[in-house]
Amino acid sequence: MINSSAEQSRPAERPGNGWRTPGSAICRAAGFFCFWLVLTGADADDLAAGLVAAVVATWASLGLMPAQQGSLRPIKLAGFFLHFLRQSIVAGMDVARRALDPRLQLQPGFVVYQGRLPPGTARNAFCAIMSLLPGTLPCGPAENDGLTVHCLDVTEPVAEQLAAEEALYMQTLGGAPRNG
Numbered sequence: 001m002i003n004s005s006a007e008q009s010r011p012a013e014r015p016g017n018g019w020r021t022p023g024s025a026i027c028r029a030a031g032f033f034c035f036w037l038v039l040t041g042a043d044a045d046d047l048a049a050g051l052v053a054a055v056v057a058t059w060a061s062l063g064l065m066p067a068q069q070g071s072l073r074p075i076k077l078a079g080f081f082l083h084f085l086r087q088s089i090v091a092g093m094d095v096a097r098r099a100l101d102p103r104l105q106l107q108p109g110f111v112v113y114q115g116r117l118p119p120g121t122a123r124n125a126f127c128a129i130m131s132l133l134p135g136t137l138p139c140g141p142a143e144n145d146g147l148t149v150h151c152l153d154v155t156e157p158v159a160e161q162l163a164a165e166e167a168l169y170m171q172t173l174g175g176a177p178r179n180g
Contacts, residue, residue, distance in 0.1 A: 024062070024067035025058055028057075028058045029055065029058040032061075033051065037050065080168055083168060084133075087165075088132065091133055091134040091135050095152065106153055108150070108151065108152050108153070108154070109150070111148075111154060111159055112142040112143075112149075112159075113163075114159075115145075116166060117170070118145065119145060126165075126166060126169050129169065130149070135151055135152045136151050149162065
């Protein structure tokens with residue numbers, strides 16, 4: 001079957017179109033509107049402009065980063081946040097102890113982490129989270145879709161720790177690796 005030139009020039013529809021997933025659009029719009037309220041001090045005179053700004057920001061957001069299939073699990077997200085907070089405190093104390101005690105030998109260096117997340121939005125978010133944990137800093141890509149990670153001590157099981165963090169992160173996102 002031959003397609004007309006109009007059909008050929010029309011872009012293919014993306015499976016994660018945000019307007020087809022109203023939950024994503026509503027959550028984003030509510031977030032943008034709340035942000036507007038914070039910026040303006042919830043002034044009643046600015047509510048109409050805030051609604052317009054939230055709709056425009058939602059439209060742009062969904063165009064730039066369409067909604068993805070899968071679901072964010074609020075209870076898992078709360079658990080991930082508490083885990084992240086605890087890990088940050090424990091790791092921060094460990095980094096301080098290592099930095100202030102001259103008897104403890106640091107062996108800084110790079111490790112290559114072969115994660116399960118494909119390159120894309122979900123992986124970038126995981127790298128941002130990883131960079132907030134003391135002692136690890138993702139530095140860039142490595143061969144075979146790996147990540148080069150700087151760490152304070154290459155003798156520690158850094159790759160295993162990152163794998164556990166990634167698994168918890170993926171559970172929070174709703175299971176399987178996703179890409180955006």
